[in-house]
Amino acid sequence: IQWYPGHMAKAQKQIKERLKAVDLILEIVDARVPESSINPMIQELGQNKPILLIMNKADMADPRRTQQWIETFKKRGITAIALDAQHKAKLPMIEKVAQEILAEKLAKKRAKGIRNPVIRAMCVGVPNVGKSTILNRLVQKNIAVTGNRPGVTKNQQWLKAGQTLELLDTPGVLWPKFEDPTIGSKLALTGAISDAIYHPDDVVIFALEHFKEYYSSQLQKVYKVTDAELEEPAAELIMILTKRLGFKEDYDRFCVKFINDARQGKLGRFTLDVVPVEAS
Ligand code: GDP
Incomplete structure (x- = not known):
């Protein structure tokens, strides 16, 4: 994918619309470039909904720095976890941390008599960070959630992705940062931008x-x-x-x-x- 202002504006509008229906945003970044592969507009696009930052491909990243980044994000008020999406045993962590982030909201729903409140989420991230891998692995049998689920545009489905987790069936592809050539080099080296533009x-x-x-x-x-x-x-x-x-x-x-x-x-x-x- 190559990004032009027109594409970006269109993607922005679509993702903003789709995010209206979620409780939680799963922003996937590459653990080798956690800061450079974050999309700076996600807070705004997500209308300040809670974000779980998933530092994927942690198996390829420097573990010491991964730990330091998790602490740094925490200081910035962002919950981040390290993940290796190819390691199946680690995937349930996403749902567990999602429940922790939304604990208060879920408790309120339970108090209102909703026994098993679901968490609706959507994966977003720049290209090649592992969005589809995570989605496909969480949603193993592609079971669509039936029943009336408001807020999703036509041709979209919620898929069951855990005990209480439901995911939108397609991830949101965000555009990378372009502000400085160093970021371009980092994203090129990890495969987040196409070979034609560096x-x-x-x-x-x-x-x-x-x-x-x-x-x-x-x-x-x-x-x-x-x-x-x-x-x-x-x-x-x-x-x-x-x-x-x-x-x-x-x-x-x-x-x-x-x-x-x-x-x-x-x-x-x-x-x-x-x-x-x-x-x-
Ligand atoms: P998307 O463009 O964000 O949807 O990224 P994909 O899910 O298509 O993944 C891009 C590439 O990264 C694929 O070759 C995946 O197999 C690989 N990949 C995804 N997650 C991981 C991970 O945690 N570790 C490693 N080593 N590779 C991964």
Whole structure:
């Protein structure tokens, strides 16, 4: 998907409309870029409904930073959980935390005589963060909830996704942030933006600088980077590694390989969003 202002305005309107019907917004972000893959407008689109932030692909992220981000979000008043959607045993956590977030509202409903109040939620997030994976795995048999459920537009269904959890059948695709090139590089490296809109060398220069600073041993292990080479600027390192891999002077070929390696987890676990100092 490539985003243009027209697309964004349309998506915004549709998601806002659909969110009117939910009790809770499940915003999915990529745990490797939790801050960069958040949509800054979600509070407004959701008309200040409660949000459960799901840091998915936690299996690929730096666990220390994941923990720090959860604490940072907490300080900002946002409940965040780490998830690996491919690990089935972890999925019930979503419903459990959703019940905690909505405890007061659910208690009121029970007091009014509703025995098993349901939680209606919708998954939203930028492309490729795992929205469909989470939805499909929570809704295993695709059982539509029948009966009269107000507030949903035509052709949409609530699907049973747990004891009390119901999800809208299609996730909301949010647009990524574009404000600075660093965010673009981070989203490219984790696959949230399409290959057509970034330059591989920009992405890899950014990534190599980050890895040199925080994950140098992973570079040493995967590409046999020496201690002396770690001192080289990223652009220089690209030339060295291109040659080492036998790609002669085809630097783009190395850059594309590096990006694929990162996306496939071959560079080990990493998180590109550094936790702000106030939180550490
Ligand atoms: P969507 O565009 O947000 O709906 O993302 P998808 O659900 O299509 O997932 C994008 C890719 O990420 C797919 O290849 C998934 O298999 C993979 N994926 C989803 N969740 C996880 C996760 O928790 N860990 C890992 N390693 N991969 C995941």
